[in-house]
Amino acid sequence: MTKKQLSDLALFGAPPAFEQMLHVGRPNVGDTEAILGRFREILERRWLTNDGPCVQELEREVARYVGVKHCIAVNNGTIGLELAIRALGVRGEVIVPAFTFVATAHAVRWLGHTPIFADVGAATHSLDVADVESLIGPATTAIIGVHLWGIPCDVEGLQQLARRRGLKLLFDSAHAFGCSRAGTMVGGFGDAEVFSFHATKFFNTFEGGAITTNDSALAAECRNMRNFGFAGYDNVTSMGTNAKMTEVCAAMGLESMRSIDSFVQTNRENHQRYTRRLSEVKGLQVLAYPAHERCNFQYVVVSVGPEAGLTRDELVKVLHSENVLARRYFAPGVHRMPVYRAEREPRPLRVTDQLVETVLCLPTGTAVTGSEIDGIGGVLQLAIEHAPAVREALRTSSA
Numbered sequence: 236m237t238k239k240q241l242s243d244l245a246l247f248g249a250p251p252a253f254e255q256m257l258h259v260g261r262p263n264v265g266d267t268e269a270i271l272g273r274f275r276e277i278l279e280r281r282w283l284t285n286d287g288p289c290v291q292e293l294e295r296e297v298a299r300y301v302g303v304k305h306c307i308a309v310n311n312g313t314i315g316l317e318l319a320i321r322a323l324g325v326r327g328e329v330i331v332p333a334f335t336f337v338a339t340a341h342a343v344r345w346l347g348h349t350p351i352f353a354d355v356g357a358a359t360h361s362l363d364v365a366d367v368e369s370l371i372g373p374a375t376t377a378i379i380g381v382h383l384w385g386i387p388c389d390v391e392g393l394q395q396l397a398r399r400r401g402l403k404l405l406f407d408s409a410h411a412f413g414c415s416r417a418g419t420m421v422g423g424f425g426d427a428e429v430f431s432f433h434a435t436k437f438f439n440t441f442e443g444g445a446i447t448t449n450d451s452a453l454a455a456e457c458r459n460m461r462n463f464g465f466a467g468y469d470n471v472t473s474m475g476t477n478a479k480m481t482e483v484c485a486a487m488g489l490e491s492m493r494s495i496d497s498f499v500q501t502n503r504e505n506h507q508r509y510t511r512r513l514s515e516v517k518g519l520q521v522l523a524y525p526a527h528e529r530c531n532f533q534y535v536v537v538s539v540g541p542e543a544g545l546t547r548d549e550l551v552k553v554l555h556s557e558n559v560l561a562r563r564y565f566a567p568g569v570h571r572m573p574v575y576r577a578e579r580e581p582r583p584l585r586v587t588d589q590l591v592e593t594v595l596c597l598p599t600g601t602a603v604t605g606s607e608i609d610g611i612g613g614v615l616q617l618a619i620e621h622a623p624a625v626r627e628a629l630r631t632s633s634a
């Protein structure tokens with residue numbers, strides 16, 4: 236698997252470095268027997284969904300783990316955002332980062348409101364508080380910060396700004412389960428936070444998510460909305476939808492909870508190994524997680540600088556040819572996606588526009604081994620050492 240010379244690259248006719256595809260987002264799975272045991276119990280109990288015992292247990296465990304009063308489990312993170320936005324009474328314009336997964340903005344737009352795209356900081360990849368402030372206008376009612384990659388936003392800066400300008404503050408914490416900011420776990424910041432427990436997240440419930448908050452009235456509202464607005468049999472007290480998590484998903488979550496420390500440990504070791512290996516490669520920089528905080532290390536985010544001699548997109552093509560499905564998360568910036576640019580000409584966002592061209596994500600999690608990480612590092616090194624020839628081969632192969 237070690238590739239030593241140019242002709243060892245798949246681009247030049249050699250077999251791919253890996254027989255099996257290596258994916259970003261390959262799910263972590265806890266103890267299979269224990270998971271199946273829980274599924275059997277669910278089937279025997281014949282309580283499959285609608286606020287069942289596994290959902291309630293998962294909610295208690297998540298609330299305890301992140302240190303909040305309330306957790307409302309939902310069937311995915313996107314609908315969690317929609318419930319929280321609606322329950323907070325958000326209207327008009329909502330400031331969101333452009334450098335995020337499209338769901339952050341879609342949740343706002345799906346409800347008929349207008350996402351206004353702010354830039355992010357170059358070091359943190361999350362909302363630039365000064366840019367957010369410059370975008371606040373008479374129609375603004377809320378800010379949604381995204382703890383991208385699990386690196387928490389400038390929570391204090393956003394909280395102060397939201398308080399000073401009378402805005403609601405929601406966090407899209409899809410990536411940040413198990414992370415802390417200044418020693419406090421993500422989950423209780425702002426008015427509410429929303430996690431995703433999608434299969435591609437290091438902690439998963441197949442599909443799923445959770446709204447967490449210390450606001451009891453808000454929690455009750457979200458809980459009602461999750462189940463069509465029912466507050467008891469035959470009593471519909473608010474507008475609602477179906478955002479319920481199933482028992483099978485919650486059972487998966489309970490077993491993911493049992494394995495969470497080992498998932499984090501694997502992610503940490505992978506992240507360290509990539510950082511060490513890629514420090515030897517010209518032009519590549521692995522984004523560091525904050526020291527002295529709890530981190531889930533679930534993304535290996537690499538910036539490709541000009542010294543690499545190949546662009547990010549060229550390196551992604553090289554990796555794909557070797558069966559490494561590296562991802563261009565999150566390109567293009569949401570502000571430049573056709574669905575949003577059709578509504579409003581995108582404002583240039585200096586940092587976002589640069590990050591979407593230069594950042595790539597590499598496979599990690601329990602499905603990747605140390606020697607595969609070394610192999611991925613070796614492919615990147617070889618390609619970069621022979622950048623002109625690789626560029627030429629890519630040009631002719633796409634012609």
Ligand code: T4K
Binds near residue numbers: 260261311313314409
């Ligand atoms: N906010 C943020 C910041 C988010 O990142 C997300 C979701 C949300 C909100 C919304 O949360 P959810 O509503 O999803 O709970 C994936 C996920 O579908 C999405 O949940 C996630 N962010 C996003 C970052 O990644 P895609 O379009 O990249 O998915 P896909 O199908 O290409 O899968 C990614 C890779 O994972 C593939 O290479 C294959 C691998 N994979 C995937 C699944 C589902 C597996 O190996 N096994 C699997 O079961 O969006």
